[in-house]
Structure formats: structure tokens, C-alpha cells
Amino acid sequence: MNRTTAHYAGITHGRDQSPAAPLMTLTYRSRATSPLSETQLGDLQHTAAARNRAEGITGMVIYSDNRFFQWLEGPPASIARIWSSISRDPRHADIEALSVHAAPTRLFAKWSLKLTTGQGDPLIEEVTASTVSSTNAGAERLAALAIAAEPTEARRLLTAAYTEFRSISALTELLIEPAARCLGDLWAADDCGEYDVTLGLCRLQTFLREVAAESVQQRVEHPLVVLVAPLPGEIHMLGATLDAEALWQAGHDTRVRFPSTEQALERIVATNWFDAIDLSLSPAFSRQHRIDRMRHIVDSVRRASKNPALVVIAGGRAFNDRIASSADVHADASCTSAAHLCEDIARARGSRQHEQAGVGIPRAL
Ligand SMILES: Cc1cc2nc3c(=O)[nH]c(=O)nc-3n(C[C@H](O)[C@H](O)[C@H](O)COP(=O)(O)O)c2cc1C
Structure with a gap:
């Protein structure tokens, strides 16, 4: 065809x-x-x-x-x-x-x-072949390797893929984020337990940090101060790690925090100035039951924020699978891949400024 x-x-x-x-x-x-x-x-x-x-x-x-x-x-x-x-x-x-x-x-x-061509390394050959044939096999393979008793092959796959692509964004969007969703799918099909998913995500996070260790931060004229945090109560941190890496590489002043309660998060935004906050849910599970809570937290963060025009970005599998939209959680935008986060923030700030200039309809929160 x-x-x-x-x-x-x-x-x-x-x-x-x-x-x-x-x-x-x-x-x-x-x-x-x-x-x-x-x-x-x-x-x-x-x-x-x-x-x-x-x-x-x-x-x-x-x-x-x-x-x-x-x-x-x-x-x-x-x-x-x-x-x-x-x-x-x-x-x-x-x-x-x-x-x-x-x-x-x-x-x-x-x-x-x-x-x-991926030739010479069977693992990379498999990943490239799956990309060529437009299947999810590469990500599925990485997910399976990440929950194996010994994660050596998962580390090797990510290192080899990085050597091949030389782009953390590509690695993130084409391999790591889909692998996180595959882990969630394995759990949904009863092929692994919740503990395995958390373990697999932790390992992906560790290996990503290893390959990203040599990354160089770009310079931007006006770096933004961005708070990256998993939603309080969310134990899966991979999304926050990928987001923080992308923001840091793009030259932004990136602060990563892991507030365990809503009050702890409110204190952080009340005592520090942030241009934007990136709040994430699990990249593996849809967390449908946490959407109402996320909206509640976004509202309280806005009220507590030292910056009255704080831009709020929401991330997690729920937004990839369109289980929730940014409007559902009162965020300015939702982010479906760390590879696009900087642009999502820039666009959301643009529309905010547009609204403040009186051109658009003001937010009714
Ligand atoms: C698989 C494949 C990928 C190609 N990718 C590109 C490409 O990215 N950029 C490009 O200029 N040409 C690419 N080419 C070559 C073009 O098809 C074409 O030969 C070349 O651009 C000259 O254009 P012309 O024949 O219209 O003068 C590719 C060819 C093949 C078979």
C-alpha cells in the first residue's frame, strides 16, 4: 500500500x-x-x-x-x-x-x-528492526530486561542505544517512555507484579542517569526556574527524572523535589519563586483514581505559589492515554513526553502572557 x-x-x-x-x-x-x-x-x-x-x-x-x-x-x-x-x-x-x-x-x-543499521549488536539490531517495522518490540524487550533478575542486559541495551542515537530525547521518546508503558501493560495482563513495575522503572531511571552523565547543558539567555516533582503520593519517579533531565539539558534552572505531602509541596512553592512546576503521575500506570486529587493539588499549589502566574504542567501515562486532559486537573498544559516538555512550558507561558494582556479569556479557577 x-x-x-x-x-x-x-x-x-x-x-x-x-x-x-x-x-x-x-x-x-x-x-x-x-x-x-x-x-x-x-x-x-x-x-x-x-x-x-x-x-x-x-x-x-x-x-x-x-x-x-x-x-x-x-x-x-x-x-x-x-x-x-x-x-x-x-x-x-x-x-x-x-x-x-x-x-x-x-x-x-x-x-x-x-x-x-544496528549491525554487530543483536540487541540494537532488535531495537532498530522493531523501529523499522513500526512495532513496540524494542520497548517491550527493554521492559522485560528491566525486570529480569539481573538487569545487566537492560543497561547494555540503553547504553548501546545511546551510543547509536546520541540523543537523550530520542532515547526517551522512542525507547524509555514506551518501555515504562510496557511495564504497566505487563502488570495489567498479570504478567508481573506491582513490585516488578516499580523495580523496572527504578532501573530505567538509574541507567538513564548513567548514560546522561556525559550530557552537556545548553545555554539559554533567560533560563526558567522550574520545579519538577512527582505528585505527592506518587512512588514512580521515572517521569520526573526524564523531565528534569530534559529541562536541565535545555539550560533551565531545574529544581527536583520529592514532597511526600500536599502541604510540603505548598511550602516549597510558597517560599521559592518558580516560573513553572512540572507535576507528574506514573509513566507506567494510568492512575485514573488520582486525577481528582491532582486537580485539588494543582489548585492548592496555585493558591500557595509565590509566583501568582505560575505555569503548571501535568504529566504521566494518564495524559498519554487521554484518560485525563490538562483541563481535568486545572493545569496549563499536559506533557506526553519529556522530549517536548520545554516547548510545552514555552507555549503555556505564551498563552498565559496572552491572557494577562487581556487578549484571551481569563482562567476561572
Ligand atoms: C531510504 C532513503 C532515504 C533518503 N533520505 C533522504 C534525505 O533525508 N534527504 C535527502 O535529501 N535525500 C534523501 N534520499 C535521497 C532522495 O531520494 C533523492 O535521491 C535526493 O534527495 C536527490 O533528489 P532528486 O532526485 O529529486 O534530485 C533518500 C533516499 C532513500 C532511498
Whole structure:
């Protein structure tokens, strides 16, 4: 099946290359018309990366078992031009666009075109193959390894994936967050206990901290002071850890706290100035029964906050699965991946300022 045209319909060919132009992400998979040698792959990557650089495009292409999976991100007009070339390229067929959507951020900012074959490491081969075939197998594998008696292979998988992708955001969104949800699914199917889920999440958190140890903090002109905290009572801290890592890497003044009660959290926001607070529920369980409590806590945090215009972001699996929305918990926005948190905060602050300027409808809390 070739769905390229349908998915492509929303993209125009204008030449808007301004830095403020919105970002778009396009993913597709395809089948090589004949096997590509290492040299042919190298040539493809070399010419493609040069054109991507000129077009302001970044991304990754995986070649495994004669199949391609590609992730492209950049200004919509550039994506349209490149996509038009790619979809006419005789080196592959059965091109199936998987997603085209506005993207708040780049996952592969450092790569004009990262080429991955995963060859040489069976674990990475499995992860790349699962990405190519658009299955969740890589995340499922990581989840299973994270609750094994010995977590050595889970650590090795994450380290190898980081070596391959060199992007904590990509690792987070493509592997760690889906693996956390897989742990929740294993529990829901009675394939593991609650203790295993908590253990698995802790291990993912530890291994992420290990690979992120060498990350460098970016510089931003006006860093925000952001409080990152699991919702009081939430024992799963992986979401907060991923969020804190993303904010820190982006150059923000990130304070991580683990208040055990609502009152402790109120004291923190009453005695310190924060531009934003990121409150998270479990990344593995939907925590439907905690939604009312989260709304109650968000209201009390706003009342106690030293900053009357505090921006509140809510995260956790409940928001990925659309069990709850930001409005349900009186937050300014919900965040479905740490990889997009900085943009979610920026957007929420933008709408807040817009409201305060009297343009929008004031919040009625
Ligand atoms: C799997 C695959 C991925 C490709 N990825 C890109 C890419 O990211 N950027 C790019 O400029 N060309 C890419 N190409 C090459 C284009 O299809 C095309 O050959 C090249 O951009 C030249 O464009 P033109 O034939 O319209 O002159 C890719 C080709 C294949 C087979």
C-alpha cells in the first residue's frame, strides 16, 4: 500500500525558511528494491545529509533487513521538497508514510541524517528492526530486561542505544517512555507484579542517569526556574527524572523535589519563586483514581505559589492515554513526553502572557 500522497496533502511547497517557522516531523517506512551495500548506504547518507543541511532538516534513517525507517524533522516546506524526492526514489518501494505532524522540538538536532543499521549488536539490531517495522518490540524487550533478575542486559541495551542515537530525547521518546508503558501493560495482563513495575522503572531511571552523565547543558539567555516533582503520593519517579533531565539539558534552572505531602509541596512553592512546576503521575500506570486529587493539588499549589502566574504542567501515562486532559486537573498544559516538555512550558507561558494582556479569556479557577 502506498499512502504517501494522502499523508503528504497537508504540506505546502512555500519557501519559508525563517528560524521561527514551525517544525514538522515525518516518518515513513519502505522496502529496498535491492539490497544496499555499505558503500551504497554511505553514498546515500552522504548526499542526503548534505541536502538536509541546506534545507534545515535533521533526522535518522534505519536500514535493517532490506527495510528502511526514516524520521525527518524540519520546516514544513523543506520536508515537502525532500519528501517529494524520496517518494520518487527507485532505490525503495512500498513507501508507507506513518505520521506527519507538527513537532514541538527536534529529536535529532545533532544529525543532518543519522544512519543506523544496528549491525554487530543483536540487541540494537532488535531495537532498530522493531523501529523499522513500526512495532513496540524494542520497548517491550527493554521492559522485560528491566525486570529480569539481573538487569545487566537492560543497561547494555540503553547504553548501546545511546551510543547509536546520541540523543537523550530520542532515547526517551522512542525507547524509555514506551518501555515504562510496557511495564504497566505487563502488570495489567498479570504478567508481573506491582513490585516488578516499580523495580523496572527504578532501573530505567538509574541507567538513564548513567548514560546522561556525559550530557552537556545548553545555554539559554533567560533560563526558567522550574520545579519538577512527582505528585505527592506518587512512588514512580521515572517521569520526573526524564523531565528534569530534559529541562536541565535545555539550560533551565531545574529544581527536583520529592514532597511526600500536599502541604510540603505548598511550602516549597510558597517560599521559592518558580516560573513553572512540572507535576507528574506514573509513566507506567494510568492512575485514573488520582486525577481528582491532582486537580485539588494543582489548585492548592496555585493558591500557595509565590509566583501568582505560575505555569503548571501535568504529566504521566494518564495524559498519554487521554484518560485525563490538562483541563481535568486545572493545569496549563499536559506533557506526553519529556522530549517536548520545554516547548510545552514555552507555549503555556505564551498563552498565559496572552491572557494577562487581556487578549484571551481569563482562567476561572
Ligand atoms: C531510504 C532513503 C532515504 C533518503 N533520505 C533522504 C534525505 O533525508 N534527504 C535527502 O535529501 N535525500 C534523501 N534520499 C535521497 C532522495 O531520494 C533523492 O535521491 C535526493 O534527495 C536527490 O533528489 P532528486 O532526485 O529529486 O534530485 C533518500 C533516499 C532513500 C532511498
